Amino acid sequence: QVQLVESGGGVVQAGGSLRLSCTASRRIFSIDVMGWYRQAPGKQRELVASINGGGRTNYLDSVKGRFTISRDDGKNTVYLQMNNLKPEDTAVYYCNLVGWGGSNWGQGTQVTVSS
DSSP, rough: OOOEEOOEEEEETTOOOOOEEEEEEEEOOTTTTTEEEEEEEOOOEEEEEEEEEEEEEOOOOGGGGTTEEEEEGTTTTEEEEEOOOOOGGEEEEEEEEETTEEEEEEOOEEEEEOO
């Protein structure tokens, strides 16, 4: 079991920026796929962005060009830079790691974007 701790959430006005961080309790290996998901009230959890060990990324269409996922394996950390935030980005954001031991989730961090 890998512990994942997110930070960086908060309240921001529309058009603003936030950077989320997620630090794992163990070394991140190249085989690990890291991702950020979000869940808004009354909606299903959805994949926002993911990155594999080779640096290949995948984004939800609605965040393309605004969000950037990156990872620093030496620091056991994955980041989500969120720019030009919109009220519809308001949600709890969860970090996810998929590796040899299966899927692991963080506790979530709230992002609220005011109009």
